[in-house]
Amino acid sequence: MSCSLLDCGTVEERDFEMADYEGSVARWCPGCGDHAVLSSVQRVLADERLAPEQTVFVSGIGCSSRFPHYLNTYGFHGIHGRALPLSLGVKMRRPDLHVFVVMGDGDCASIGAGHWIHAIRYNFNVTVLMLDNNIYGLTKKQTSPTTPEHYVTNTQPQGSYLRPMDPTSVVLGMAGASFVAQTADWIPAHLLATMKAAQAHEGLSFIRIFQRCPKWTPDIFDAKVKAPHEIEVLGHEDGINDPKVTKMYKNHREHDPSDLDAARALTGPSELTRIGLFYHNPEQPIYDELRRSRSFTTEEKLAELEKEFDRYAI
Ligand code: SF4
Numbered sequence: 140m141s142c143s144l145l146d147c148g149t150v151e152e153r154d155f156e157m158a159d160y161e162g163s164v165a166r167w168c169p170g171c172g173d174h175a176v177l178s179s180v181q182r183v184l185a186d187e188r189l190a191p192e193q194t195v196f197v198s199g200i201g202c203s204s205r206f207p208h209y210l211n212t213y214g215f216h217g218i219h220g221r222a223l224p225l226s227l228g229v230k231m232r233r234p235d236l237h238v239f240v241v242m243g244d245g246d247c248a249s250i251g252a253g254h255w256i257h258a259i260r261y262n263f264n265v266t267v268l269m270l271d272n273n274i275y276g277l278t279k280k281q282t283s284p285t286t287p288e289h290y291v292t293n294t295q296p297q298g299s300y301l302r303p304m305d306p307t308s309v310v311l312g313m314a315g316a317s318f319v320a321q322t323a324d325w326i327p328a329h330l331l332a333t334m335k336a337a338q339a340h341e342g343l344s345f346i347r348i349f350q351r352c353p354k355w356t357p358d359i360f361d362a363k364v365k366a367p368h369e370i371e372v373l374g375h376e377d378g379i380n381d382p383k384v385t386k387m388y389k390n391h392r393e394h395d396p397s398d399l400d401a402a403r404a405l406t407g408p409s410e411l412t413r414i415g416l417f418y419h420n421p422e423q424p425i426y427d428e429l430r431r432s433r434s435f436t437t438e439e440k441l442a443e444l445e446k447e448f449d450r451y452a453i
Pocket of ligand 1: 170173355
């Protein structure tokens with residue numbers, strides 16, 4: 140039996156195990172942070188009872204963009220930098236689906252930058268995971284927009300020329316931002332809590348995940364893992380709170396995620412790596428809902444077509 144594209148959403152609620160979401164065996168390097176993110180994603184899907192047949196992962200190109208292959212959900216492994224417009228297409232036609240987008244720092248902030256800033260402005264209903272390892276890993280250590288200044292790469296062997304972009308700062312600068320958070324692959328409790336909060340948010344949730352790349356940027360991320368005193372946890376009753384994380388890290392900052400100016404002030408160069416919910420505005424208009432509410436219904440479209448055909452009837 141066929142169904143209309145917009146009325147397939149009635150799915151029997153059932154329980155799932157993490158194993159229900161396992162796709163092919165992940166072929167990332169041993170120790171790559173992508174493995175930890177994949178496990179957390181499977182945990183979120185199972186805990187939130189998101190049926191595999193109602194869930195879609197969309198990606199572009201890069202190591203992390205292998206995600207759709209490793210999950211037993213629907214998936215779309217797109218082209219470089221184009222994951223966000225593809226995800227909007229999915230969401231426009233199938234608002235009942237849970238849509239996730241996985242991008243790396245190059246895919247999102249360089250090749251896909253035009254799509255990225257407009258996706259933030261549109262605030263359509265998807266969960267965006269930006270896995271930031273500070274390098275193009277798949278193409279073997281090329282400078283990306285988040286590579287630290289002076290960092291030696293294969294494209295800039297004398298050291299990266301420019302200061303890095305702060306993706307969180309860019310997102311917070313866009314009208315339309317509605318959920319902006321940072322977390323790290325090696326802090327599983329925080330990663331899980333952040334992804335659950337993002338998935339529950341209506342609108343575009345953007346999570347920058349600091350991601351270990353033991354192959355090309357081990358010195359950057361090993362140092363972060365070994366220096367818990369350089370992590371600062373943002374906490375608030377409306378933020379992301381996990382008692383285990385609060386205990387593990389001594390640097391805490393009270394930050395009200397409804398305060399956009401305060402959120403912006405927390406971005407940019409700092410000795411500290413900040414994790415937590417920077418900004419949350421559940422009142423921000425949602426593009427796909429606005430557009431659907433202002434479009435013709437299927438019946439109206441058919442009636443208009445009939446009218447047009449009648450004009451040519453003899
Ligand atoms: Fe992971 Fe880096 Fe290996 Fe890519 S190159 S799979 S990001 S460790």
